[in-house]
Amino acid sequence: MAGKSAIRSQIRGLGGYRKAASFHSGRLAVDEQPDSPQHTAAGISAELLIAHASQDDSMPREQITPFGKGPRRTAQVHHTSVVYPNTRDGFTMRDTPVFDQVAYDRHLTDLLGVLCRAFPSAAR
Template identity: 70%
Template sequence: MTMPVAFSTLDVRTADGNADSHLARPDDGGPHPGVLFYMDAYGLRPYLREMMEAIAANGFTVLAPNVFYRSGRAPVLPMPESTDPVGHAKFFAALGPMRAAFTPDKALADAQTYLDWLSAAEFVAPGPVAVTGYCMGGRLALRTAGAFGNRIAAAASFHGGRLAVDDQPDSPHHAAAGITAELWIAHASQDDSMPPEQIARLDKALDAAHVRYTSVVYPNTRHGFTMRDTPVFDQAAYDRHLADLLALLRRAQQAR
């Protein structure tokens, strides 16, 4: 049985300013295990609230920061129509400078701030938290797990891209040795940003580091398959993702 959810907006103070953020939690006044939710490149928007509330209704306190806060408050750019692929291509072209400004070092500095916020929040139970991320957020989730070790109980990446690029020092597979969390990594079957050779390279790095992980390809899906407000949304894959994510979070909760 799911729980009623309370939703709010807030600012998380970082070294570089205020990260406007969304918070969803069970509306019972008590503390629950924390989840850091990394958005996709489209940013904080009503649909992500829906996703956060689905997680929170199952007993978790979910924080989703606007990782592009240095470039403006969400929505940093207006969301294109879901059925307009040309509009989505133009969106990503305009987003380029904002993504470039969000450097790997800044990403990890922000991650520490978000983890500290969760540790201090009255609605978050003591102990390590979980991280879930989508598209570029999947990459951030794995990098956070690698950088913060036992502060992370579980980490999930859904249709994350460029997770195992040898010539990129910040590629998540280079940080596998620092991961103590259980991982769930769900790939799209059609994804130029995460081709089979990268999946194999990531699995090899995780095996060498003795990481507990599941690496799975959801069939007949494209990059971004969980996102209802984009042209690549797949309902069956979204439902599977939510079931797989909640199972991971519950395993982490039982291990606390």
């Protein structure tokens, strides 16, 4: 599921998920769009991991900060918004020229952390 779709499903209360992760999502905090996730985050009840490339034209840094404030302000949801340094959008995809092994490994570690918190007995 695309990252933006995962976040929107949490906003709408679909699926009953306790955790959601978003990598490579763009346009999450667009002031002029009333349905932009940072405006509608009050419905989020899951822990979120939202990860961004440091160089992503669809998610410039000025959009990362407002979204990071939205869920905490409106839903008091536990979330992490992280920027992976020196990466371009698509850094986790091995078949692209922007693939970054270090960032890929970190994203797996971060994602595994979310999954272990969702399924603590499986993490043992």
